Amino acid sequence: MGLSSKSFDRRDFLRATAGTTVALAAASVTGATAAPAAAATSYLSIPKDRIAIQLYSVRDKVSSLGFQVVFEELSRIGYREIEFAGYTQNTAILGRQITLPEIRKALDDNGLRAVGSHVGIGNLRSNLQGELDAAQILGMPHVGTANAPTSVNTVAGYLAAAEEFNTWGAAATARGLKLYQHNHAGEFAFATDRPDVRLYDVFLRNTDPRHVYLELDVYWAFVGQHRWPGFDPATYVREQPYRYPLFHMKDGDANTSVDGYGIVEFGAGDLPYEKFVRDVGARGSHVGIWEQDNATAAQPNPPGSFGAAERSFAALTDLLG
Numbered sequence: 185m186g187l188s189s190k191s192f193d194r195r196d197f198l199r200a201t202a203g204t205t206v207a208l209a210a211a212s213v214t215g216a217t218a219a220p221a222a223a224a225t226s227y228l229s230i231p232k233d234r235i236a237i238q239l240y241s242v243r244d245k246v247s248s249l250g251f252q253v254v255f256e257e258l259s260r261i262g263y264r265e266i267e268f269a270g271y272t273q274n275t276a277i278l279g280r281q282i283t284l285p286e287i288r289k290a291l292d293d294n295g296l297r298a299v300g301s302h303v304g305i306g307n308l309r310s311n312l313q314g315e316l317d318a319a320q321i322l323g324m325p326h327v328g329t330a331n332a333p334t335s336v337n338t339v340a341g342y343l344a345a346a347e348e349f350n351t352w353g354a355a356a357t358a359r360g361l362k363l364y365q366h367n368h369a370g371e372f373a374f375a376t377d378r379p380d381v382r383l384y385d386v387f388l389r390n391t392d393p394r395h396v397y398l399e400l401d402v403y404w405a406f407v408g409q410h411r412w413p414g415f416d417p418a419t420y421v422r423e424q425p426y427r428y429p430l431f432h433m434k435d436g437d438a439n440t441s442v443d444g445y446g447i448v449e450f451g452a453g454d455l456p457y458e459k460f461v462r463d464v465g466a467r468g469s470h471v472g473i474w475e476q477d478n479a480t481a482a483q484p485n486p487p488g489s490f491g492a493a494e495r496s497f498a499a500l501t502d503l504l505g
Contacts, residue, residue: 346396
């Protein structure tokens with residue numbers, strides 16, 4: 185796979201984790217040296233002028249109104265960067281499906297920049313170069329997937345997935361792009377065949393940092409911490425900041441469910457965001473992407489996803505200001 189056996193040898197990894205608990209910190213698998221306490225400063229590495237939006241949050245508006253109208257409203261609110269969740273809208277708007285160059289023009293006309301896109305992992309397998317073509321047409325520096333690396337939750341399964349991502353990542357690098365993987369909670373579970381090994385650590389340790397990047401969904405990382413304790417989401421970023429160009433800034437309200445939280449508008453929840461943005465440290469620069477899966481049903485007035493987008497943008501600006 186073009187990897188250095190010194191840095192990514194599987195046998196070294198398995199020897200290193202034999203009889204140990206890697207759940208307590210990413211460093212035990214990655215081999216990274218823990219960052220000194222001084223790394224956490226008052227300087228924030230999520231600039232307030234890099235607040236983006238995952239279009240899944242306003243998918244109802246994209247579908248019914250189209251990209252042009254959505255981009256006009258998001259630009260008015262103050263967003264400057266967009267993460268895509270598909271490239272289609274209602275065909276009744278134009279009498280046909282919109283094209284990628286037309287989406288790019290709508291971005292440019294509204295002073296917006298595409299920062300990344302979620303594509304299905306199946307698309308990466310079957311149409312990798314086509315997805316990279318789309319990313320370049322839209323002018324985005326990153327392209328990624330919100331899928332788990334694999335549904336095979338064993339060490340071997342995640343090692344095989346890491347090899348696959350290394351191949352895709354090398355192809356993206358060759359085109360001047362960065363491939364990323366977005367987590368949900370399940371990646372922080374322990375391997376079914378090794379209850380002392382966290383799956384996320386296997387993926388992080390065995391993907392090539394030159395070619396594979398991570399988008400940390402902060403909400404799902406805290407859900408993972410609730411369900412499978414023993415790690416701090418900020419530690420992953422602090423130890424390898426340049427592998428995390430993108431964050432999903434999604435808020436959660438504590439409850440008694442198995443996940444421990446429910447998704448709410450940004451600023452209305454209990455997730456420790458002030459501590460998180462301080463603890464990730466000052467190295468690197470990360471784009472903060474707002475996402476709210478249930479924004480289409482948001483209240484109060486104005487209701488719906490545009491209202492949630494505006495209120496959440498204000499809350500994120502306050503946090504990062």
